[in-house]
Amino acid sequence: MSQRRADIIADALEELVFTGGFNDGDRLDEIRLARQFDVSRTPIREALQRLVASGLAEQIPRRGVFIRQPGPVELMEMFETMAEIEGVCGRLAAQRISETALQDLDAANARCTAAVEAGDTDGYYRENEQFHHVIYHQAGNGFLEQEALRLHRRLKPFRRLQLRLRGRMQQSMAEHEAIVAALRAGEAERAAEALRGHVAIQGEKFHLLMSSLRDAAE
Amino acid sequence: MSQRRADIIADALEELVFTGGFNDGDRLDEIRLARQFDVSRTPIREALQRLVASGLAEQIPRRGVFIRQPGPVELMEMFETMAEIEGVCGRLAAQRISETALQDLDAANARCTAAVEAGDTDGYYRENEQFHHVIYHQAGNGFLEQEALRLHRRLKPFRRLQLRLRGRMQQSMAEHEAIVAALRAGEAERAAEALRGHVAIQGEKFHLLMSSLRDAAE
């Protein structure tokens, strides 16, 4: 695969950004990072370019590159966009999904429920992700799938914050069931709406996310 | 702005890719490009990284970076995705669009019609683009807007091929009218469907695109 150090470093930096290793506005010092990864500035710079290209950082010419965590507004916009894209995937998938995939969704849901009952948050998280990935794939459009995966990945660190809400996982499971039902029935619009509603952040969810953000900032 | 040569070179290369200056699979020789742009390999390499990041080229480690033009399947997928995203923008815009923006759309359409009558293809193209950009913006979601613009831009060279079809511009104008009507009425689903249909490639449009591609390949 990628034997390039620049890629390895870029992956490491992305992971650091996602796991909160950086704060908004942090400058990514080339020399410090070079020492830290024990390489020259060259691969560091290429890695930073990748971060900038993926929107995780911003480059100001002759000034450096800075971490750019989305603020509340942009975060809401990203979640709304994700909800819409999931809706699109759902509508297309309703017309294209295979019987095997429907069974996969059922299986993922079963494992999800089991994880909820066992209080296994990580397990729930993993299976939930699997569930959504299957839907992206079943939209039958490789390009759309990649876009969905990209945004999904980008929102990963923030989605985690959502799960804290009391009873959220139970409600989420009920929504999963409804989604599968719509997909199985081939009802495109219903599937789209169910997925939009499932992913969208409204009402209580909105306030929860905001307060989580405040907590994380402290 | 960006005084970085790497960015200037990246822009130039992107433009070259879009205007058909490269064929699929072409290797982007660092040394040749360095001579061509009269710089060292360093800024060339950074520019190439940007092309790779935006999906215009592919990098094979230790082998180089190669132009990667989308094939028929991927192109269809990209157009379908664009249609869906436009649909989403339309649905959101129907709920959020301002009166001023509606007038802008009318104005753009009028200029579009004038261009059609004058046989001014470039003018039509420009105003058509404007029309769509207004809708992206009126979706009221900056992130979604950027994504829409990105994909729109990526498809630009291929969209041009579509216009050749006899009477296509007239039909397109009628669709524009219907879209504005739906937006003005605030009918979200109707706006979404109108935009999806307007952008989607189906029936004759599909065959036209395929034959255009074949022609361009020769």
Next chain:
DNA sequence: GTCAAGATTTTTGTATACAAGAAATTCCAT
């Protein structure tokens, strides 16, 4: 003490040098 202009240091951006892996070529055995 404050402010500003000049000097100094840092840091980015680019060029060049070097190392290592891939491709091309040569050369030999059959």
Next chain:
DNA sequence: ATGGAATTTCTTGTATACAAAAATCTTGAC
């Protein structure tokens, strides 16, 4: 002549060197 191994050449990836712009510090006038 052909196939394949060894060598050479070429290219990418990384390190280092240098130039120019920005940031910081110093110094001096008020």
